[in-house]
Structures are given as structure tokens and as C-alpha cells.
Amino acid sequence: MNSHKDKPLILDKKTALLKAESWCAYQERSQQETRDKLYEYGLHQNEVEEVITELIVTNFLNEERFAMAYVSGKVNIKKWGKIKIKQGLKLKKVPDKLIQKALNSIDGDKYLANLLATAEKKLKVLSENEPIKRKFKLITYLQSKGFENDLIFDVLKANNLTV
Structure with a gap:
């Protein structure tokens, strides 16, 4: 019983298109994702x-x-920070100029609210009782979500969330 996943799918160019x-x-795709799929x-x-050229010309x-x-x-649903978003786009080989343009489209107030x-x-789920360790765990978590250090410290200080 071999599943169809065992052997690669071979398609002609027209069918692949x-x-x-x-x-x-179905969903927005990067050129690299699409390229990888076509190689599959x-x-x-x-x-x-x-x-790829045909898909670009036809605006797919x-x-x-x-x-x-x-x-x-990533901002509205996953609540990611700019650093993590930028890394994700780089992995998908999106040009730096487009990455910057897309990051600049983020609403600043919404970003800070996130x-x-x-x-x-x-903070509600952190079990650490020692204030310094608690703060460290919180900052580390926010960094892992891709938020910038200066913003993390500013938001924590402004909202008295340092402990």
C-alpha cells in the first residue's frame, strides 16, 4: 500500500501552470514558495x-x-513583532525593499497595543515569583515573539509591568 506521497508528482508544464x-x-504565495512547489x-x-513569469503576468x-x-x-492574527516577521519574509526570499515597505505599513498604535x-x-501565566527572574522571562518571551528591545522596555516601563 503505497501512498501517492511516496513518489514525486510529474506534471507537464501546462498542467503545472x-x-x-x-x-x-487560494492564498497569497511568495515566488520562492511557488518555485519550490513547481519543482515538486x-x-x-x-x-x-x-x-513563474506567466503567474506574475496574469497577477496570480x-x-x-x-x-x-x-x-x-502575522501582526493581526499571530501578534508577532517586526523582527520575527522580517525573518519569516527573508526565509521566503522576499526582496529587502518589499520587506521594508510591508513592515512600514504596520499601524504603530496597533503594534504597541499587541x-x-x-x-x-x-505575565498572568508566569509562575516565577522572584521579580528579576520574572522580568527576564517576560522580556525573553517578548523577544521570541519578535519585538524590538527598546520597545519592550518602553512599553513595560510605561505600563508598570516591570515586576
Whole structure:
């Protein structure tokens, strides 16, 4: 009993284009994600690049739109900080210029509110009683969520969340 996952899916360019269009229409994708998917379909490099070009021309693939959607989702749903978002976009090989543009689209007040809400939520579940260790654990957690050190300290101080 072999599942279809055992052997690679080999598609011709036309079929791969149709599948890729459907895949990109379902959710915003980066060029790199799409490229990887096309290689999974068994296409060769020149075919992959032709399909990528076709997807861009037909607007199924738009790196700027992807970056904006990625940032929006990570800020509004996952409550991530800019550092973690930037790392995620770099992993998807989004150009630095587009990463910066997408990060600049973040609403500053919402971003600070996310940081404060994340800090307050974490403080409620921290079991550490010693104030210095408690503060350290909170800061470490906020850093792991991708928030910048200066903002973490400013928000904690401004809201008396240092202990």
C-alpha cells in the first residue's frame, strides 16, 4: 500500500501552470514558495521560470501583495513583532525593499497595543515569583515573539509591568 506521497508528482508544464494558478488563487504565495512547489511537480528550471513569469503576468503571483498579506496576518492574527516577521519574509526570499515597505505599513498604535497585550497575557501565566527572574522571562518571551528591545522596555516601563 503505497501512498501517492511516496513518489514525486510529474506534471507537464501546462498542467503545472493550472495547478499553480489554483494554488496561488487560494492564498497569497511568495515566488520562492511557488518555485519550490513547481519543482515538486517535476518541472525543470527553465519550465519553472516560464510558469513563474506567466503567474506574475496574469497577477496570480505578486511578491508585494504577498509581503503585505504576510505582514498583516502575522501582526493581526499571530501578534508577532517586526523582527520575527522580517525573518519569516527573508526565509521566503522576499526582496529587502518589499520587506521594508510591508513592515512600514504596520499601524504603530496597533503594534504597541499587541506588544502590551502580549506582555500582560504572558505575565498572568508566569509562575516565577522572584521579580528579576520574572522580568527576564517576560522580556525573553517578548523577544521570541519578535519585538524590538527598546520597545519592550518602553512599553513595560510605561505600563508598570516591570515586576
